[in-house]
Amino acid sequence: MxxxxxxxxxxxxxxxxxxxxxxxxxxxxxxxxxxxxxxxxxxxxxxxxxxxxxxxxxxxxxxxxxxxxxxxxxxxxxxxxxxxxxxxxxxxxxxxxxxRKADIDYYVNAYDGSDVALSKFKCAAPTIPQLSKNKRQIKEVAGSVDAWMDCYNGFVSNLNSLQPSGKAIPSDIEALMNEQEFEQAKKRMDAAYARVIAEGQEQAMKISAQRDAWYASTEAYVVNENKKVQTENDMSELERSRNANTPQWVTWAVPNK
Structure with missing residues (x-):
């Protein structure tokens, strides 16, 4: 029992x-x-x-x-x-x-965004003169600026693809992190991305300003040259008209006294 x-x-x-x-x-x-x-x-x-x-x-x-x-x-x-x-x-x-402690610590305490910075894309800086005076020069400058902008847009697209923060942490490292470590790593990555974006935008604004100044001065030059060409054409036409309407003088033979 x-x-x-x-x-x-x-x-x-x-x-x-x-x-x-x-x-x-x-x-x-x-x-x-x-x-x-x-x-x-x-x-x-x-x-x-x-x-x-x-x-x-x-x-x-x-x-x-x-x-x-x-x-x-x-x-x-x-x-x-x-x-x-x-x-x-x-x-x-x-x-x-x-x-993997060093790998975890890198994202939690040392990540600086250098792996996604604009410099990593090796965008060739365009050479932008004060103005261009012919079609070949204009084409070369415009092409180099467009190439840089395409490269810059690739940098922006890459950063956008890494959102939300923490997405870029390798899965094998993320799996080893505790919640606090992961949240701290995301905050650090947010700050690093913000800094990288600001640096990239500053460079893009500088090149855009140079391009705009070049465009304005080149446009002014082209307009002025076209006016000069038109003026020269008008003067040539006027000269042709004057010559065409010049009377034909008779050449007199002066008799000897």
């Missing part, structure tokens, strides 16, 4: 633990970290492998507690020993985080 009663107690006990685990999982899903942490601690100390695994996760990713990779590894090790397969993968993740 006592044996049966004990078995019934165990059944109720397991059911209660199952309910608490479900509650803890729900709290974690809803990001109610302090409440989830308390329930997981209670269950983990009773030997629940899943609770031990989730405690490891919370310490690894800083959910409700300070990030503590060493403490996370301890919980994962306990869960793994109890047969939790996810804990084995988590231990491998921690090992990879240690191995």
């Amino acid at each position: 006592k044996k049966i009663a004990f078995s019934i107690f165990l059944l109720f006990s397991c059911a209660a633990y199952a309910d608490e685990l479900a509650d803890a999982n729900k709290l974690l899903e809803n990001k109610s970290y302090p409440q989830a942490l308390e329930l997981y601690k209670k269950l983990a100390q009773s030997g629940n492998a899943e609770a031990q695994f989730h405690l490891g996760e919370m310490h690894l990713y800083g959910e409700g507690v300070a990030i503590d990779a060493a403490r996370a590894e301890q919980w994962f090790a306990q869960a793994s020993k109890a047969g939790n397969k996810n804990a084995d993968a988590a231990l491998a993740l921690i090992a990879n985080r240690i191995k």
Whole structure:
């Protein structure tokens, strides 16, 4: 009888633990970290492998507690020993985080946007004179400016393709980051992109201003030259008209006295 009663107690006990685990999982899903942490601690100390695994996760990713990779590894090790397969993968993740620490730190603390800067595109700076005096020169200048603008637009398109921030982080590195690291990396990338965009736009505005000044002076020159040509044509026509209407004088032979 006592044996049966004990078995019934165990059944109720397991059911209660199952309910608490479900509650803890729900709290974690809803990001109610302090409440989830308390329930997981209670269950983990009773030997629940899943609770031990989730405690490891919370310490690894800083959910409700300070990030503590060493403490996370301890919980994962306990869960793994109890047969939790996810804990084995988590231990491998921690090992990879240690191995790729420099890569993670680069995006979190050192990323400067140099990989997407305008200089990376090697856009050939156009040579823009004060003005051009013939069709060949105009074509050459216009072509070099258009080529630079096409290159610049490629730079802009590339930056647009990297939105939202964080998209450019390699997936294998992103998978190793905790939430705080990823958010910090995105903020740093936002700042770097803003700086790169400002530098690119400054250069584009400078070249656009040079192009506009060249265009204005060249246009003025062409208009003036056309006027001169027209004036010369008018004068030639006037001269032809004058010559055509010049009377033919008779040459008199003066007799000798």
